[in-house]
Amino acid sequence: MTDLTTRYLGLTLKSPIIAGSSGLTKSIDNLKKIESHGAGAVVLKSLFEEQIHFESQKQIRDNEAATGYGYAEAYDLISNYSRDHHLGEYLDLIKKAKAELTIPVIASINCYSASEWVDFAKKIEDAGADALELNVFILPTDTEMNGDEYKQIYLDIIKKVKASTKLPVAVKIGSYFTDMGNWVTKLSWTEVDGIVMFNRFFTPDIDIERLKHIGGGRFSTEEEFYNVMRWIGILSDGVQCDLCASTGIHNGDAVIKQLLSGAKAVQMASVLYQKGFVEIENANKRLSQWMQSHGYTKLDDFVGSMSMSKAENPAAFTRVQFMKHFAGIE
Ligand SMILES: Cc1cc2nc3c(=O)[nH]c(=O)nc-3n(C[C@H](O)[C@H](O)[C@H](O)COP(=O)(O)O)c2cc1C
Incomplete structure (x- = not known):
């Protein structure tokens, strides 16, 4: 008998497989299916900081168009109304999810500044969420700003959010940092409870027949998990918070490979779109079967046992150039 229980963000999960934030995690119907297929937790579709701003602006424009004029008090009133209104729907989703599910419900906010949205964290806590995942990314397009200034925004967001809620907080980061080792370790020294590595970004593409910009590949491929596994393996021994693997799983x-490298949990999104929620069940089965065949009864028996510091050959993690010996190709 195998026990798939893991601890992540101070929560007990009956499986290390979490349904990652996506359009699939915004309806109660789907959330119930995700639970029935064996997920250990679910991350709700993100509330977007941009979306909140956009909604406020739209209402203001509509109001100005209707009345023919606009004034500062109306701006404040409408923007607060709109923010609360939109948030109200999100809070309802959290409340309903908590009422219908037994697995932990992790709310998610997609953000790029430590502005007033931070107050929402408390409301999310009051609505009953078990944790909060912050999906932070700022595309570094500002030629006047250096890397430390960008990173300070992450630190400010974490500090402000942790000051406004008692919820466990995970930060979901992208894979484009020059000093990944130093940065993730530093992030883990903050009050953050977990780091999700990595978010996968929307990328632009061009339709060369219609000469239009379109969205690039929405879904990950199976090969994309390698880069995640490398960094989980390199960093899991040294960090002071949980690491959760995401992308290409x-x-x-x-x-299994992410857990061996030191991840406490993993997230799936693309494959759930492509092949359905049954893939959570299939992955749980495969994990149990593999544990049995290796004589493991619980995750602690092997999680992190193949991280870089425990590897027979640590160079397997740090080598970046192809060599016949490692790549196995001529
Ligand atoms: C259609 C779609 C919508 C997504 N929406 C969100 C979102 O709202 N918030 C978020 O943090 N991540 C979002 N993601 C990213 C996923 O949570 C995940 O980090 C990413 O897809 C990599 O995991 P995967 O390889 O399992 O897809 C979305 C992904 C997809 C494919």
């Missing part, structure tokens, strides 16, 4: 084998 499409099956049980990829789950």
Whole structure:
């Protein structure tokens, strides 16, 4: 008998497989299916900081168009109304999810500043969420700003959010940092409870026939888990918070590899779109079967046992150039 229980963000999860934030995690119907297929937790679709601003602006424009004029008090009133209104729907989703599910419900906010949205964290806590995931990314397009200034925004967001809520907080980061080792370790020294590595960004593409910008590939491929596994393996021993693997995790084998590298939990999104929620169940089965065949009864028996510091050959993690010996190709 295998026990798939893990601890992540101070929560007990019956499986290390979490349904990651996506359009699939915004309806109660789907959330119930995700639970029935064996997910350990679910991250709700993100509330976007941009979305909140956009909604406020739209209402202001509509109001100005209707009345023919606009004034500062109306701006404040409408923007607060709109923010609360939109948030109200999100809070309802949290409340309903908590009422219908037994697994932990992690709310998510997609943000790029430590502005007033931070107050929402408390409301999310009051609505009953078990944790909060902050999806932070600022595309570094400002030629006047250096890397430390960008990173300070992350630190400010974490500090402000942790000051406004008692919820466990995870920060979901992208994979484009020059000093990944130093940065993730530093992030783990903050009050943050977990780091999700990595978010996968929307990318632009061009339709060369219609000469239009379109969205690039929405879904990850199975090969994308390698880069995540590398960094989880390199960093898991040294960090002071949980690491959760995300991107390219499409099956049980990829789950096992992330856990061996030191992840406390993993997230799946693309494969749930492509093959359905049954892939959570399949991955849980594969994990159990693999544990049995290796004589493991619980996750602690092997999680992190193949991280870089425990590897027979640590160079397997740090080598970046192809060599016949490692790549196995001519
Ligand atoms: C259609 C779609 C919508 C997504 N929406 C969100 C979102 O609202 N918030 C978020 O943090 N991540 C979002 N993601 C990113 C996923 O949570 C995940 O980090 C990413 O897709 C990599 O994991 P995967 O390889 O399992 O897809 C979305 C992904 C997809 C494919």
